[in-house]
Amino acid sequence: MDKEMKLDDVEEVMLDFELDTKTNLGKSKFNNFDFEVKLRPFMGVMGMPPNEEGRYSTVVPRYCGGNIDCKELVAGSTLYLPIPVDGALFSVGDGHAL
Numbered sequence: 430m431d432k433e434m435k436l437d438d439v440e441e442v443m444l445d446f447e448l449d450t451k452t453n454l455g456k457s458k459f460n461n462f463d464f465e466v467k468l469r470p471f472m473g474v475m476g477m478p479p480n481e482e483g484r485y486s487t488v489v490p491r492y493c494g495g496n497i498d499c500k501e502l503v504a505g506s507t508l509y510l511p512i513p514v515d516g517a518l519f520s521v522g523d524g525h526a527l
Contacts, residue, residue: 448526455526466527473498473523480513487522496523 446455448468457464474487476494487495494510502508 446526468526469500469503470527471500471503471525472521473525475508475510475519475521477510477512477519478514478517494520498523498525500525 442459444457444459444464446457446464446466448455450468453468455464455466455468474494474496476487476491476497479485479491479493485491490496492511493513
């Protein structure tokens with residue numbers, strides 16, 4: 430009977446991808462294998478500040494934005510968010526390549 434393989438049984442593998450914005454591809458190599466993936470960039474965190482004082486984590490999405498991680502929300506999409514604070518600045522981060 431074969432022993433069941435567990436993640437602890439294998440050596441960690443790190444794939445570093447080179448992102449080519451001209452061809453819109455991510456390329457990597459591992460041993461003798463070449464990997465190529467089509468890039469579909471999107472932002473993971475975006476939003477406006479809430480109207481209540483305090484520090485807020487971006488992990489949980491809330492009514493004014495946060496960790497949305499919506500891969501369909503790409504360049505050319507429209508996102509409507511309330512602006513709870515007059516003059517507040519839109520914040521965006523946590524970029525994903527795919």
